[in-house]
Structures are given as structure tokens and as C-alpha cells.
Amino acid sequence: MKTTTTYLFRVIILCLLIPxxxxxxxCDDLGDLDNYTDAELQSIFDVCNQEIAAQKSALxxxxxxxxxxxxxxxxxxxxxxxxxxxxxxxxxxIYRINKEIxxxxxxxxxxxxxxxKIQEAMSSLIRKKNELDDYSFLEAILSKKTLSxxxxxxxxxxxxxxxLASASQELEEIKxxxxxxxxxxxxxxxxxxxxxxxxxxxxxxxxxRRAEQKVLLDISKxxxxxxxxxxxxxxxxxxxxxxxxxxxxxxxxxKFGDALSLVxxxxxELGVDAAFILSVLFQESGWNNQIGGNIGxxxxxxxxxxxxxxxxxxxxxxxxxxxxxxxxxxxxxxxVSCPIPRDGSYGGAMGPAQFIPTTWMGYRDKAGKILGKAGxxxxxxxxxxxFVTSGTFLRDLYYSSGCTTYANNNAHIxxxxxxxxxxxxxxxxxxxxxxxxxxxxxxxxVKRANKFRADIxxxxx
Numbered sequence: 018m019k020t021t022t023t024y025l026f027r028v029i030i031l032c033l034l035i036p037x038x039x040x041x042x043x044c045d046d047l048g049d050l051d052n053y054t055d056a057e058l059q060s061i062f063d064v065c066n067q068e069i070a071a072q073k074s075a076l077x078x079x080x081x082x083x084x085x086x087x088x089x090x091x092x093x094x095x096x097x098x099x100x101x102x103x104x105x106x107x108x109x110x111i112y113r114i115n116k117e118i119x120x121x122x123x124x125x126x127x128x129x130x131x132x133x134k135i136q137e138a139m140s141s142l143i144r145k146k147n148e149l150d151d152y153s154f155l156e157a158i159l160s161k162k163t164l165s166x167x168x169x170x171x172x173x174x175x176x177x178x179x180x181l182a183s184a185s186q187e188l189e190e191i192k193x194x195x196x197x198x199x200x201x202x203x204x205x206x207x208x209x210x211x212x213x214x215x216x217x218x219x220x221x222x223x224x225x226r227r228a229e230q231k232v233l234l235d236i237s238k239x240x241x242x243x244x245x246x247x248x249x250x251x252x253x254x255x256x257x258x259x260x261x262x263x264x265x266x267x268x269x270x271x272k273f274g275d276a277l278s279l280v281x282x283x284x285x286e287l288g289v290d291a292a293f294i295l296s297v298l299f300q301e302s303g304w305n306n307q308i309g310g311n312i313g314x315x316x317x318x319x320x321x322x323x324x325x326x327x328x329x330x331x332x333x334x335x336x337x338x339x340x341x342x343x344x345x346x347x348x349x350x351x352x353v354s355c356p357i358p359r360d361g362s363y364g365g366a367m368g369p370a371q372f373i374p375t376t377w378m379g380y381r382d383k384a385g386k387i388l389g390k391a392g393x394x395x396x397x398x399x400x401x402x403x404f405v406t407s408g409t410f411l412r413d414l415y416y417s418s419g420c421t422t423y424a425n426n427n428a429h430i431x432x433x434x435x436x437x438x439x440x441x442x443x444x445x446x447x448x449x450x451x452x453x454x455x456x457x458x459x460x461x462x463v464k465r466a467n468k469f470r471a472d473i474x475x476x477x478x
Contacts, residue, residue, distance in 0.1 A: 065251050072248045079240050086234045093227045100220040107213035114206040121199040128188055128195065277473065279401040280408060286387050287408035289415055289441075292473060294408045296466035297442055300458065301371040313354035315364055323358035329365030329374075336374035337365065343393045351398075368397035370407040383409045407445075414441035419451075438463050 280291040287294070315321070317329040317337055329337060341348035354371060356364040366373055372380075382392035384406035395402045414420060420440035424433040431439075442462035443451035451459075 069248055069251045072251065076241060076245060076248060083234065083238055083241060086230055090227060090230050090234060093223055093230065097220055097223050097227065100216050100223065104213055104216050104220065107209050107216070111206055111209045111213065114202050114209065118199055118202045118206065121195055121202065124195050128191055131188055273472070276400070276404075280404045283387050283405055283408060287405070288412045289408060290466075290470075292469035293438055293442075293462070293466045294404060294411060296462045296469055297411060297445055298369055298404065298407060299465060300442070300462050301366075301369070301446075313352050313364065313366065315353055315355040316350065317348060317353055317365055321356050321358065321364075324356055326356070326363070328353065328356055328363065330363040333363070333365050333374045336378045337367075340374055340378065340397075344396050344398075346398075368403045369400065370397060370403040372397050372403070372406065372410075376410070377406065380406050380410050411441050411445060414444045417441075417444070420444070423455075435463055438466060 276295060277291050280287075280294050284290055315328040317327070317334065319328045320326065321328055327334075338348055341351065351367075354364040354366040356362050367377065377397050381395040384402065385392035385395045387405055387409065388395065388402065395406060397403050397406070415437050417440075420437050423440045424436040427436050430436075439455050439459035439462070440451065441459075443454045443459035446458045447454045
């Protein structure tokens with residue numbers, strides 16, 4: 018297929034354009050966009066994209082940070098609730114232990130009172146016993162009591178003494194057990210208080226940490242709002258610029274979204290996506306940020322002074338003249354691409370898709386079937402016709418055996434889709450000599466197609 022410009026020529030032109038829009042260092046309020054050239058707007062648009070990407074990245078990072086802080090706060094709140102429940106349980110346990118200790122203390126007081134009474138009774142009994150021991154046998158006989166009564170009293174003292182001693186021993190044992198239990202309860206109560214104090218200290222630290230995290234969360238949310246506001250502002254400016262810079266020169270100026278709509282409905286039938294097709298078209302005829310901005314300024318039969326040949330190859334002229342008759346166009350005045358003298362190449366490519374006549378004639382019927390009209394009415398100078406016909410041609414190139422082999426052989430280096438697109442774009446440009454241009458032309462198309470895909474996703478188209 019013919020070429021309209023060489024890679025080096027495009028680089029030179031690009032370099033000449035750079036100074037005019039190198040000023041665009043920030044995507045800020047620019048005022049009236051009509052004061053800027055399309056090239057300047059493209060530069061500003063690219064800066065906007067970079068700044069929006071940076072802001073979105075910052076926003077995503079801030080959202081992730083906010084979510085992390087929120088999760089931390091949730092964890093802290095949960096831990097505080099658990100700690101409060103634990104502290105409450107310890108308070109209840111300490112209260113129960115203290116109640117039990119008080120019960121044991123009252124029990125001890127009762128035992129001590131009983132022990133005191135027993136001791137008093139024992140003292141009284143001993144005194145009485147001592148009195149009986151001081152009686153002589155003669156005194157016992159001369160006593161008012163009978164001798165038997167005297168000895169009964171004597172024996173009773175011994176029995177009571179034994180019983181009092183036994184009761185005192187039992188009370189002492191019970192008292193010891195009660196004191197031991199009281200000491201155990203006191204020790205247990207001390208441990209519970211220590212655990213409660215420890216948990217209260219931990220909870221206080223958690224509350225302090227929560228307060229710090231809450232401050233961080235408030236700051237993070239505020240930052241999110243600031244990032245979102247900046248993104249909204251830059252997206253608005255970006256939308257204004259986007260509506261200006263993506264145009265189709267031949268057939269009227271249209272927005273990128275409208276250019277996309279010319280191909281989008283036919284993506285399934287074409288087998289290649291609209292972003293790839295538009296990228297090839299932009300590469301073929303892009304000029305001053307317009308698809309179709311460089312469709313040529315020569316006429317087919319004009320003899321170029323540097324080549325000494327007509328612009329269009331003699332092999333292409335019959336197909337061209339037939340096409341012009343069928344479309345009702347004047348072949349003498351119709352503008353086509355000029356040749357590249359340094360390469361000795363012919364020109365003669367037509368329309369925004371830059372088809373040479375014979376290739377167009379071979380694909381117009383296929384495009385007509387997709388478009389639902391006769392192939393003879395499909396025009397390379399009509400935007401939709403040219404776009405869809407490019408799609409049919411690119412589909413055949415994309416799935417060609419050459420591109421399939423290239424993709425399979427290099428699948429370990431790049432994704433097969435990227436390799437197929439690189440190959441198909443290079444074939445679109447250079448035909449059988451495609452391998453030489455797989456990076457110089459093909460990779461440029463792939464990168465722009467990926468950018469278009471990102472733009473399509475951003476716009477929600």
C-alpha cells in the first residue's frame with residue numbers, strides 16, 4: 018500500500034510544532050479555548066491526562082489509606098468493646114469475691130464469739146472443779162448434799178469439761194478452714210483486681226490510639242475530597258479540549274466520540290475494535306490533530322517535478338478512474354496524496370483511510386455488505402465508508418497467516434493481541450515490506466490505540 022509521509026518527515030514536522038505548545042506546564046483554567054491552536058490544545062490535553070492520572074493515583078492511594086484507617090478504627094472499637102466487657106466481668110467477679118469474703122469474715126466473728134463463750138465456760142468449770150478438789154472427805158460427808166450427789170457433780174464436771182474441750186477443738190478447726198478460705202479469696206480478689214487494672218490500662222491505650230486514628234481518618238477523608246475536586250475540575254477542562262481536538266477534516270469536523278460511533282456499531286462484524294481502526298487512520302492521515310488532516314494536496318495525473326512521474330502509478334489509474342465515474346466525482350480535481358520523492362514512491366492514496374485505488378476496489382464490496390449498501394456507492398472520501406472499509410482490511414491483515422505466525426513466534430515477548438495489531442498496522446502501511454516497519458509504524462499505532470482505549474473508558478463511551 019502507498020505511503021503519504023515517511024516517519025522521518027513526521028518527526029521533523031512534530032519537532033517544528035513542539036515550540037508552539039511547549040508552554041503547557043499545567044492543566045489550569047485556560048479561559049477561552051478558541052485562543053489556542055489545536056496543537057496547543059493537544060499539548061494541554063496531554064498535560065491534563067498526566068495530571069489527572071497523578072491525581073487519580075493519589076486519590077486511590079488516599080482511599081486505600083482511608084479504608085485501612087477505617088478498618089483499624091473498626092478493629093480498635095471491637096477491641097475496646099471486648100475490653101469493656103472483660104473489665105465489667107472482672108468487676109462482677111470482684112464484687113462476688115468480696116461478698117464471699119465478707120460472709121467468711123462474719124462467720125469468723127461468730128466462731129470467735131462461740132470460742133470466747135466456750136473459754137469462759139471452761140474457766141468457770143475449772144474454778145468449780147478446783148473448789149470441789151479443795152473439799153476434804155470429811156467436808157464432803159458433812160455437806161448438805163448427799164455423798165452420791167457430791168460425786169455426781171464431780172463426774173458431771175469431767176463430762177462437761179470433755180465436751181467443752183471437744184467443741185473448742187472443732188471450733189478451732191472450722192476457724193482455721195475459714196481463715197484459709199478467706200485468705201484464698203483475698204488472694205484471688207487481688208489477682209482479679211490486677212487483671213482488671215491491666216485491661217483498663219490497655220483500654221486506655223486503645224482509646225488514645227482510636228483518637229489518633231480518628232484524626233487521621235478525618236484528614237484522609239478531607240484529602241479525598243480535595244483530590245476528587247481537582248480531578249473533577251481537570252476532567253471538565255479535559256472534556257472541553259477533547260471536544261475540540263479530535264476532528265475529521267474531510268466530510269466535516271466531528272468529535273472523537275462521533276468518530277468512534279462511525280465504527281463502534283460494526284466492531285463485532287469487523288473483528289477488530291474501533292480504537293485500533295481510529296489509531297491506524299490517525300497514523301495514516303493525522304495532521305494538526307485531525308484524522309484526515311493530511312489526505313493529500315496532489316491530483317492523480319500531476320507530474321511531480323522531483324520524480325518526473327505522475328502522482329499516481331499507471332497501474333492504479335484504471336481503478337481510480339472507474340471509481341471516480343461510479344461515484345460521480347471529477348478525477349482531475351480530486352485531491353489525493355502526493356508522492357515521497359526521496360523514496361521514489363508514488364502517491365495517489367485516497368481519503369482519510371489513505372487507500373490506493375486497487376486495494377479499495379478489492380474491499381469496498383465487503384464494506385458495503387457490512388454497511389448495508391452497494392459496494393459501488395461506498396466512497397473512500399466518506400468518513401464512515403472509509404472507516405469501515407479500513408476495518409475490513411485490518412481484519413484480514415490481523416488474522417492473516419503472516420501476523421498469526423509473528424504473534425505465535427513472539428508470544429513469549431508480548432501479548433498476542435499487541436503483536437497482531439503491530440503486524441496488521443505495519444502491513445496496512447507497507448504491505449509485503451511490513452516487517453521493516455513493525456516498530457517504526459506498527460508500534461506507534463498500538464500505543465495510540467491503547468491510549469484511545471483509555472480515553473474511551475474515561476469518557477464511558
